[in-house]
Amino acid sequence: MKIGIFDSGLGGLWTMKSIVKELPDYDYVYLGDTKRLPYGNRSHETVYEFLCEGLTYLLKEKDCKIVVVACNTASAEAVSRARREFLPKKFPDRYVFGMILPTAEEAVQFRRVGIIATRGTISSNVYPKVIKKLNPKTKVFQLATPLLVPLIENDGSTFITEAVRDYLKPFATKKIDALVLGCTHYPIIKRTIRKFLPKNVAIISQDEFIPDRILLWLADHPSVETGLSKNKKREFLVTDITPHFKKLAKVWFGKNLKLTKVSLG
Ligand code: DGL
Numbered sequence: 001m002k003i004g005i006f007d008s009g010l011g012g013l014w015t016m017k018s019i020v021k022e023l024p025d026y027d028y029v030y031l032g033d034t035k036r037l038p039y040g041n042r043s044h045e046t047v048y049e050f051l052c053e054g055l056t057y058l059l060k061e062k063d064c065k066i067v068v069v070a071c072n073t074a075s076a077e078a079v080s081r082a083r084r085e086f087l088p089k090k091f092p093d094r095y096v097f098g099m100i101l102p103t104a105e106e107a108v109q110f111r112r113v114g115i116i117a118t119r120g121t122i123s124s125n126v127y128p129k130v131i132k133k134l135n136p137k138t139k140v141f142q143l144a145t146p147l148l149v150p151l152i153e154n155d156g157s158t159f160i161t162e163a164v165r166d167y168l169k170p171f172a173t174k175k176i177d178a179l180v181l182g183c184t185h186y187p188i189i190k191r192t193i194r195k196f197l198p199k200n201v202a203i204i205s206q207d208e209f210i211p212d213r214i215l216l217w218l219a220d221h222p223s224v225e226t227g228l229s230k231n232k233k234r235e236f237l238v239t240d241i242t243p244h245f246k247k248l249a250k251v252w253f254g255k256n257l258k259l260t261k262v263s264l265g
Contacts, residue, residue: 001227002027004064006054009037010238010245011149011184012070013253014207019068020234022211023218027233029062033264035239038149039073040118040183047120048078052086053264059091061262062235065224066095068214070206072182073120075099076127095224099206100130102213103180106204108135110178113204114171115142117182118149127182141174143167145183152185153248160189168196178202188252237262 005016009032016030031054033039039047051074058064069075079098087094107113108131115127122144131138145167151160171179179201181187187207194203218225236253238245241261249257 001063001065002029002229002233004028004055004058004062004067005030006051006058006067006069006074007032007071007184008039008050008073009034009153009184010249010252011152011188013249014187015068015070015184015210017253018207019211019214023215025230025232027229027231029058029064029235030237031058031062031262032236032238034241034245038118039071040120040146040149042073042120044077044120044124047074048081050074050264051078051082055082055086055096056090057237057262057264059094062237064094065227066097068097068210069099070184072099072184073118076117076121076124076182095221097214097217099182099210100126102210103127103182103204103206104130104134106209107131107140107178107180108138110138110176110202112139112174112176113141113178113180114174114176115140115180115182116145116148116167116186117142117180119144119146121182127180141171141176143170148189149183149185152188161192161195164189164192165196168193171197176201178204180204181206236260239264 003026005012055067058067069079075098079096122142128140131140147163187205236257236259238259241259249259
């Protein structure tokens with residue numbers, strides 16, 4: 001059986017790249033819902049529906065034992081509900097690994113934490129809730145930064161610098177000591193973000209700790225780990241292909257990547 005990686009689009013390729021680097025032997029299937037991207041501005045109900053369709057495809061058609069939901073918006077709004085309602089009914093022997101808890105566990109090592117993410121992730125309020133539960137002393141300041149994803153996807157580098165500068169301004173007075181990059185795309189502009197943060201502010205970036213967390217999870221679930229196939233196969237599925245998506249995917253993951261179009265729902 002394989003490891004699935006789900007995202008609303010192609011940003012999750014960055015998360016996948018870091019996972020594959022640390023855990024190269026397993027077989028992976030990436031599924032990006034490019035047809036319905038972005039998820040960040042959609043309702044919670046719709047994101048839940050889309051996530052369940054993506055999970056069904058990966059668990060049923062692609063025989064994945066575990067799906068890593070790289071998309072923060074889907075992790076924030078829909079992963080716990082899918083674990084409560086969808087998995088027990090439809091796929092009781094499969095697992096879904098979301099971004100929120102591992103990221104919150106990194107965040108609670110700090111006292112004053114800023115979070116940037118899509119509107120959907122921020123309005124779900126799930127990061128502050130989970131962080132407060134883990135450590136009531138950690139203060140959380142969150143901000144929706146909806147312009148970043150479209151700029152990153154459209155080579156808007158000159159505008160990105162200005163957008164990042166502007167978005168990060170309010171955090172200066174909050175005296176944060178760490179900033180969570182709560183979106184698949186933000187590690188791509190980590191260097192720009194670094195430029196506008198004081199040196200003592202740590203950046204919490206999922207590409208840097210999610211692979212370790214998956215490694216630990218697999219070590220804690222030996223029966224799952226032994227059932228995973230290890231032929232170094234990678235498959236890249238999307239729900240829509242355009243020349244721009246093709247180009248972006250190659251730039252973000254490597255020139256040998258081949259996208260295959262599939263239908264969900
Ligand atoms: N993948 C989404 C996330 O991490 C960003 C793109 C979108 O809005 O769908 O929140």
